[in-house]
Amino acid sequence: MTDQIPALRLEGIVKTFPGVRALDNVSFEVMPGEVHALMGENGAGKSTLMKVLGGIHDPDEGQIYIAEKPVVMTSPMQAKANGVVFIHQELSLADELSVAENIFLGELPRRSFGRVDWQTLYDATDAILKTLNVGFNARTRLGDLSIANQQMVEIARALTVDPRAVIFDEPTASLTDAEKVVLFKVIADLQSRGVGVIYISHRMEEIFKITDRISVLRDGQYRGTLNTAETNEEEVTHLMIGRKLDLSRNESHHEMGDVALEVRNLSCGELFEDVSFSVRRGEVLGFYGLVGAGRTEIAETIFGLRDPSSGQIFLNGEEVRIHSPQDAIRRGISLVPEDRKAQGLVLGMNCRDNMTLPQVDDMTAGPFVSDGAEVAIFDQYRDKLDIRTPGWRQLVGNLSGGNQQKIVIGKWLSMHPEVLIVDEPTRGIDVGSKSEIHNLIRELAAQGYAVIVISSEMPEVLHVSDRIVAMFSGKVMREFTSEEVTEDSLIQAISGISGDKVA
Amino acid sequence: MNSQFRVNLIKQGGIWAFIVVELIFFSVAGELLAVTDKAFMDFDNMLLLLKQSAPIGIIALGMTIIMINGNIDLSVGAIFALSAIVLLDSMTWPFMAALGDWAIPLAWGFALLTGVVLGAVNGFIVWKTGVDAFIVTLGSMLGFRGLVFMYNGEQPTSHLNWTLVDFAEAQFLGLHTATWFLLVAGLLLWLLMTRTVHGRNAYAIGNNREAAVNAGIRVGPHFLWNFMLIGFLAALSAVVFYSESGSVNPNDGMLYELWAITAVVLGGTKLTGGYGSIVSTLGGVIAIQLLRKGLGHIGADTQTVNLVIGLILITVLFLDRQLNRKGKEELKT
Numbered sequence: 001m002t003d004q005i006p007a008l009r010l011e012g013i014v015k016t017f018p019g020v021r022a023l024d025n026v027s028f029e030v031m032p033g034e035v036h037a038l039m040g041e042n043g044a045g046k047s048t049l050m051k052v053l054g055g056i057h058d059p060d061e062g063q064i065y066i067a068e069k070p071v072v073m074t075s076p077m078q079a080k081a082n083g084v085v086f087i088h089q090e091l092s093l094a095d096e097l098s099v100a101e102n103i104f105l106g107e108l109p110r111r112s113f114g115r116v117d118w119q120t121l122y123d124a125t126d127a128i129l130k131t132l133n134v135g136f137n138a139r140t141r142l143g144d145l146s147i148a149n150q151q152m153v154e155i156a157r158a159l160t161v162d163p164r165a166v167i168f169d170e171p172t173a174s175l176t177d178a179e180k181v182v183l184f185k186v187i188a189d190l191q192s193r194g195v196g197v198i199y200i201s202h203r204m205e206e207i208f209k210i211t212d213r214i215s216v217l218r219d220g221q222y223r224g225t226l227n228t229a230e231t232n233e234e235e236v237t238h239l240m241i242g243r244k245l246d247l248s249r250n251e252s253h254h255e256m257g258d259v260a261l262e263v264r265n266l267s268c269g270e271l272f273e274d275v276s277f278s279v280r281r282g283e284v285l286g287f288y289g290l291v292g293a294g295r296t297e298i299a300e301t302i303f304g305l306r307d308p309s310s311g312q313i314f315l316n317g318e319e320v321r322i323h324s325p326q327d328a329i330r331r332g333i334s335l336v337p338e339d340r341k342a343q344g345l346v347l348g349m350n351c352r353d354n355m356t357l358p359q360v361d362d363m364t365a366g367p368f369v370s371d372g373a374e375v376a377i378f379d380q381y382r383d384k385l386d387i388r389t390p391g392w393r394q395l396v397g398n399l400s401g402g403n404q405q406k407i408v409i410g411k412w413l414s415m416h417p418e419v420l421i422v423d424e425p426t427r428g429i430d431v432g433s434k435s436e437i438h439n440l441i442r443e444l445a446a447q448g449y450a451v452i453v454i455s456s457e458m459p460e461v462l463h464v465s466d467r468i469v470a471m472f473s474g475k476v477m478r479e480f481t482s483e484e485v486t487e488d489s490l491i492q493a494i495s496g497i498s499g500d501k502v503a
Numbered sequence: 504m505n506s507q508f509r510v511n512l513i514k515q516g517g518i519w520a521f522i523v524v525e526l527i528f529f530s531v532a533g534e535l536l537a538v539t540d541k542a543f544m545d546f547d548n549m550l551l552l553l554k555q556s557a558p559i560g561i562i563a564l565g566m567t568i569i570m571i572n573g574n575i576d577l578s579v580g581a582i583f584a585l586s587a588i589v590l591l592d593s594m595t596w597p598f599m600a601a602l603g604d605w606a607i608p609l610a611w612g613f614a615l616l617t618g619v620v621l622g623a624v625n626g627f628i629v630w631k632t633g634v635d636a637f638i639v640t641l642g643s644m645l646g647f648r649g650l651v652f653m654y655n656g657e658q659p660t661s662h663l664n665w666t667l668v669d670f671a672e673a674q675f676l677g678l679h680t681a682t683w684f685l686l687v688a689g690l691l692l693w694l695l696m697t698r699t700v701h702g703r704n705a706y707a708i709g710n711n712r713e714a715a716v717n718a719g720i721r722v723g724p725h726f727l728w729n730f731m732l733i734g735f736l737a738a739l740s741a742v743v744f745y746s747e748s749g750s751v752n753p754n755d756g757m758l759y760e761l762w763a764i765t766a767v768v769l770g771g772t773k774l775t776g777g778y779g780s781i782v783s784t785l786g787g788v789i790a791i792q793l794l795r796k797g798l799g800h801i802g803a804d805t806q807t808v809n810l811v812i813g814l815i816l817i818t819v820l821f822l823d824r825q826l827n828r829k830g831k832e833e834l835k836t
Contacts, residue, residue: 305716329719343717348710348777357707358718360700368698411718 005068007032007196008053008084008165013062015048022048023059024220030165030196035187037207037228038200040217041240041430046200049217050167054086055079066164083164087154089173095143100125102142103157128156132186148179155186165196172206173428176290184210202430203457204233216240241432249462250284250442250482256466257281259317260450261333261419263302266311271297272474275311279419279450284441286465287454289494294474295454296338299421303335304328315418329358332418336408338427338454340401344408347397351389352378354396355411381410385440402433409440420444421452426460438464458487472496518770518786521819522793529797536801543800550677552792557681558583560788561740563763564685564692565733567784570767571696572729573709573776574629574636579737579763581647582621583756586738587745588654590614591662604666615738621647622734623727630723644760651753663749671747681743685785688736693781705729709776765816766791771823 006029015023023045030036040046051057053064055073063070066082073079079086093102100121101108109117109124125138134152136145142153151171158166168187172180187210190197199211207214208228216223216239223239262278272294279285287295300306302313304322312319315331322328328335337343345354356363356374363373378392385406389399396407405425412420425441426434441464445451455461461468468480470493477493526544533543541548562579569576593599593613599606621643628639654660671680678686696702708715708722716722745751770787772779791812798808 303717324719324721325717326719326721335717337717342711343713346707346710346714346777349707353703353707357703357715357720360703364700368694369700369703 004031006030006065007034007067007194008198009065009068010049010053011063011065013049013052013064014060015052015057016060022220023052026062026217026220026222028215028222030198032164032194032196033191034213035191035197035199035211037211037214038198038217039202039207039214039236039240040223041432044217044240044430045220046217047169048220050086050169050198050200053079053084053167080161083161085158085161085163085166087151087158087166087168087171089170091147091150091154093142093150093153095141097142098138099129099136099140099142099145099153099156100138102153103128103138103160105157107160124160125156128159131159131189132156146179147174148176148182151175151183152186163195165198166190167198167200169200170202170428171199172201172203174291176292180206202428204236207236208233237431241430250464250466254282254446256283257448260315261302261452262314262317263298264312264314266298266301266308266313268297268301268306268308270474271306272471275476277469277476277479279452281448281450282445283466284445284451284453284464286461286468287452287471288456288458288461288468288490289471291456292473293471293494295471296423299335299423299452299454302328302419302421303333329415332416334412334415334417334420336405336412336420336422336425338423340404340408340428341397345396345404347395349396350393351382351387351396351399351407352392354407355381355414358411359415377414381414385410385413386436400433401429402436405429405433405437406440409437413444417449419450419452421454423454424456425453425464426455426457434460458490461490462487470494517819517822518783518790521769522786522790525790525793525797529793529800532801533797543797548796550674550679550682552789552796553682553685554679555796556788556792557679557685558740558744559759559762559766559791560685560785561688561736561743562733562759563766563784563788564688564781565729565736566760566763566767567770567772567779567781568692568696568705568729569636569733570764570772570774571705571709571776571779572726573712574726574729575640575764575774576622576625576636576730576733577640577760578621578625578644578647579733580756580759581644581651582618582734582737583741583759584651584751584753585621585647585654586614586617587741587751587755588651588660589617590742590745591660591749591751592654594662594664604664607664607667607670611742614742615735618734618736618738618741619731620734622731622737625734626727626730629730630727636726648753648757655753657753659750659752661750667746668749671743681747684739684743688739689781689785696781701725701728706777710778762791765812769816769819 009029011027013023013026026045026049028038028049038046038049048057052059053073055075055078058074064073065071066084071082073082094105103125104121109120111117122138129137132152132155134149136149142150145153171183175183187197199207201207211228213225214228214231214236215225216236218240226236257280259278260281264276266275267273275298277285289295297306301308302322304324304327307323313322314320315333320331322331322333341347346357352374355378360369360374363370375392381387382389387403387406387410389403396404399407409422422441425437429437438460441451441453445466453461453464462485466482468482468485468490470477470480470490472494473496477496480490529543562583566576566579590610590613593610594606599609602609625640625643628634629636632639673680675683696705704715704720704725707718707720708725712722766787767779767784768774768787769790770780770783772784794812794815795808798811
C-alpha cells in the first residue's frame with residue numbers, strides 16, 4: 001500500500017464558523033482499494049470535513065489532492081467530476097421516477113430536439129445494475145424499492161462517473177442484517193476495483209469487520225489513524241472520547257416491585273400477533289429484534305397511536321383501554337420515540353418549552369402559562385439529567401443528539417410516569433453520550449420506574465436489560481433473563497430459529 | 504447564541520425598519536411629486552391609515568395563527584362578505600326593526616355567529632377528513648361566495664342605521680373605532696399566542712405535528728378552534744367595516760384572503776408553520792397600507808400599487824430566505 005499514491009488526500013484543512021473552529025488543521029488520506037473509517041463523536045467535525053470535500057463548504061486553509069494533484073472543490077457537481085462521490089445517510093432520490101432516471105438524473109442521454117434516448121439510458125443502467133447484482137431493473141419505479149435497494153440505486157449513481165473515492169455516510173442506519181451483507185459485498189467490490197472508500201459510522205462492529213484503517217477526529221482535530229487489524233474497540237473509543245465506554249453485561253440486582261404493565265395476547269393486524277409480556281417496577285425490559293419485527297409498533301399501540309385488533313393491556317393490575325396518546329399520558333405511560341427529531345421534539349422551540357409540552361396545561365396561572373413553574377421544572381431536570389445547554393432559551397435543534405434525547409426523557413420523567421418506553425435510546429448519539437443514556441436508564445430502574453427499552457443494538461440490550469424479549473416477524477420468540485441470555489441464543493431467536501429447537 | 508439572537512432581531516425588527524423607510528421615502532418623494540400639498544406624515548393622515556388597515560388587519564391577525572399552525576384559510580373573504588350581509592340584512596327583519604337600537608348588538612351577534620359557524624365548518628372538515636386546509640378552504644371559499652350570491656343575487660344588500668354609523672365614525676383618544684378594534688384584537692391575540700397553552704400548542708403543531716401528537720396534544724380540535732377564531736375575526740372585520748358603510752356588494756371581500764396572507768408573510772410568518780408573530784403581522788398590515796397610501800400620494804394608480812406590492816413581497820421573501828440560510832449555516836458547526 002505504501003508505494004501507491006493516495007486516491008484522495010486532504011491536508012491541513014481549517015474551517016471556522018463564527019465562534020467555532022469546526023476543523024482545525026485536519027489531514028486525512030485514503031489509498032486506492034482501501035476502506036478507511038472516519039470516526040468521531042457527533043460534532044467532532046466529520047460532517048464538516050465531508051462538506052469541505054463535497055464542495056459545500058469552502059475551507060479557510062488547506063488543500064485537497066486527488067491522486068496527488070491539487071484540486072479545488074467549489075460545488076457538489078465539481079466534486080463528482082473529480083471522481084469524489086457521496087452515498088448519504090438520507091437518500092436524495094425521486095420516488096416517482098424509474099431507477100434509470102434516478103441514476104442519470106441531470107445527465108439523461110439525449111437525442112435530437114432534447115428527446116430522451118430511453119434505449120441508451122436503460123442499457124447503460126442495466127449494465128451498472130448488473131455489476132451490483134441486484135434484483136430489480138432499470139425500469140422499476142424507485143418508490144417500489146426497499147430502503148436497502150434505494151441505497152443500491154444511490155450507489156449505482158456513484159458508479160456512473162468511475163469514482164476515485166466513495167464516501168459512505170452511516171450507510172447501515174436503516175438496513176437489516178441481510179441487507180448489510182449485500183452492502184458490504186458492494187463495498188468490497190469497489191475496493192477490488194481500486195476505489196478508495198471512506199466509511200463513516202458509529203457502529204464499531206461494522207468498522208472492525210470491513211475497514212483497513214480508522215482515523216479519528218475529536219473537537220475538530222485529527223487524533224490519529226490506527227490500523228484496524230492492530231487495534232480494538234477500546235483504543236478507538238479512547239481516541240474518540242478520551243475515556244472508555246462500558247458495555248459490559250448488566251449484572252446489577254436490586255429490589256423489584258409489582259408488575260406495572262402487563263400485555264396479554266396483543267395483536268395489531270399483520271404488524272404483530274399474540275404478544276404477551278409484563279414489566280415490573282424497578283425493571284428494564286429489553287426488546288430486541290430486527291428492523292420490522294414489530295417492536296416499535298407494539299410500543300405505539302401501548303401509547304395509543306395504533307388501535308390493537310385484539311388483546312388486553314393491564315396497568316397496575318387493572319385493564320385499561322388506550323385510544324390516543326392523551327389516554328396513555330394520563331395513565332402514566334410515556335414513549336420516547338425512535339426518531340427523536342421527527343417524532344420527539346419540536347426543533348424550532350426552546351429547551352424548556354419542549355420539556356414541558358405535555359403538561360403545560362397544568363402549569364397555568366389564570367389564563368396564562370406560568371413562566372416560573374416551567375423554568376423550575378426545566379432547571380430541576382436539567383440538573384438531574386445533566387443536560388448541557390447554555391440556557392433554557394436555546395433552541396432544541398441546536399443541541400447535540402445526546403442532550404436532545406435527555407430533553408425527551410426529561411419531558412416524561414417530570415410527569416412521573418408509571419411506565420417509560422424508550423425506543424432506540426441511543427440512535428445517532430455519539431459514544432460518550434451513549435453510556436450516559438445507558439446509565440440513566442439503569443438509574444431510573446433503580447429508582448423504581450418500569451422501563452421498556454427497544455433496541456437494534458445487541459450490546460446495548462445486553463447492557464441495560466434485566467430481561468430481554470426477542471422478537472421475529474411480529475411474534476415474541478423467546479424471553480430471556482439477563483443471567484441465561486447468550487449472544488448466540490439471542491441471534492437465533494431474532495432470526496426465527498426458536499430457542500427450544502436449538503436447545 | 505449571540506448570532507442567533509441577532510438574526511432574530513433582524514427578522515422581527517425588519518418589518519418596522521421597512522415601515523420607517525417607507526415613511527421617509529414617501530415624505531421626501533411627496534415633497535417633490537405629491538398631487539396635493541398636504542404633507543404625507545400628516546397626523547390625521549396617519550390616523551386614517553390605521554383605520555383603513557383595520558378590515559384586512561383584523562383578518563390577518565387570525566391568518567397569522569392559522570399559518571403558525573401550518574394551515575391556511577382562503578375562505579375569509581367570503582366569510583367577510585356573508586357576515587356583512589347577515590349584519591345588514593338582519594337589521595331589516597321585522598322583529599329586529601321593532602327593537603330599535605337594541606337591534607344593533609343583536610345584529611352584531613348574528614354576524615359574528617355566522618363567521619364562527621362558517622369557520623367551524625372549515626375546521627371540522629380539516630379535522631375529520633385530514634384534507635389539506637388549502638384545498639378545504641379553496642372549496643369553502645367558492646361555496647361561501649355562492650351563498651353570498653344566493654342571498655340577494657347580484658344586488659347589493661343595504662341598511663343604514665345612523666346610530667351605528669355614529670359609533671363607527673367615533674374617535675376615542677384620537678383613534679377611530681375600527682383602529683381600536685384592530686389594536687384590542689391584536690393585544691388579545693398576542694397574549695393568546697405568547698402567554699397561553701393554546702398559543703404554545705399552535706407553535707408546536709406547526710413546527711412538528713408528529714411530536715405534538717406524541718406529546719398528547721389533540722391536533723384536530725386545536726385546528727377547529729383556530730378556524731372558528733379566524734371565522735370570528737373575519738366577521739368582526741365585516742362588523743367594523745359595514746357598520747359604517749351600510750351597503751355590501753356580493754363581490755366585497757374578494758382577494759381579502761390574499762391581502763391578509765401578504766401582510767402575514769411580510770411580517771415574517773412562515774408558510775410552512777411553526778414560526779411567526781402577531782406583532783409582526785400588524786407591522787405587515789401597516790406596511791401594505793402605507794405603500795398603498797404613499798403611492799397614491801405621489802400619484803400612482805391602483806395597478807401600479809399592486810405591481811409594486813407584488814415586487815416588494817417577493818423581494819422581502821428573498822431577503823428572508825438569505826437571512827434564514829445564513830442563520831442555518833452559522834448553526835451547523
